[in-house]
Amino acid sequence: MKKCLIVYESYHHGNTKKVAEAMAAVSGAELCTADEAQGRDPDDYEVVGFGAGIAYGSHYEKLRKAAAGMKLSGKTVFVFSTSGTGSKDYNGKLEKQLADAGAAVAGSFACKGYDTKVMKLFGGIAKGHPDEKEISAAKEFARSMVK
Ligand SMILES: Cc1cc2nc3c(=O)[nH]c(=O)nc-3n(C[C@H](O)[C@H](O)[C@H](O)COP(=O)(O)O)c2cc1C
Structure with missing residues (x-):
């Protein structure tokens, strides 16, 4: 298995955290938040994953900034x-941002x-997600990223 770091940001309902933790559990990846990423050197890892919730069509700004602050040229x-x-x-x-920074984007996962x-008054949307099936798919994806 390739040595992997997963940088994530999750504040709304911990949805992305759940996915990141599931990915780490099967891939042996180290996990850190966008804030903690400053202390990490991408060169210590063969693969780096970036995940967050989406706000107004984009990954959370904190995650995008953390990625922008890392040296990712030539990194998978x-x-x-x-x-x-x-x-x-x-x-x-975000794929474009990373590719523009010289990284090789090996895969993309969403749920x-x-x-x-x-729809707050009506209880929101996508209640119960990520569900078991999505967590399984996230694990499968992570396994393929560190193979
Ligand atoms: C301020 C804000 C903006 C959002 N914008 C979008 C959006 O543009 N499209 C979408 O599908 N979901 C949007 N969402 C829903 C979140 O992306 C979704 O709930 C996500 O799973 C939250 O991840 P987290 O719990 O890891 O923070 C938005 C949520 C918030 C709080």
Whole structure:
């Protein structure tokens, strides 16, 4: 297994944290938040994953800034997100940011995450997500990233 670091940011309902922890459990990856990433050297890892919830169409700014502050040229990276809709399209902007920084984007994963930003009065959307099936898919994805 390749040595992996996963940098994540999760503040709304801990949805992305759940996914990041599941990924780490099967891949042996070390986990850190965007704030903690400052103290990490990407050169200590063969693969670096970046994941966050989506706010207004983009990964949380804290995560994007943490990624921008790391030397990723030539590094293999992957991207993941949770969002109300679960759309993988949201990963595109961060993938581009990382590719522009010289990283090789090896994969992208997305799933739904409980969202009370919209439809709050009606209990939000994507309640119960990420669910068991999505967590299994996240694990499968992480395994493939460190193979
Ligand atoms: C301020 C804010 C903006 C959001 N914008 C979007 C959005 O543009 N598209 C979407 O599908 N979900 C959106 N969501 C829902 C979150 O992406 C979703 O609940 C995510 O799983 C939260 O992750 P977390 O619990 O790890 O922080 C938004 C949530 C918040 C709080």
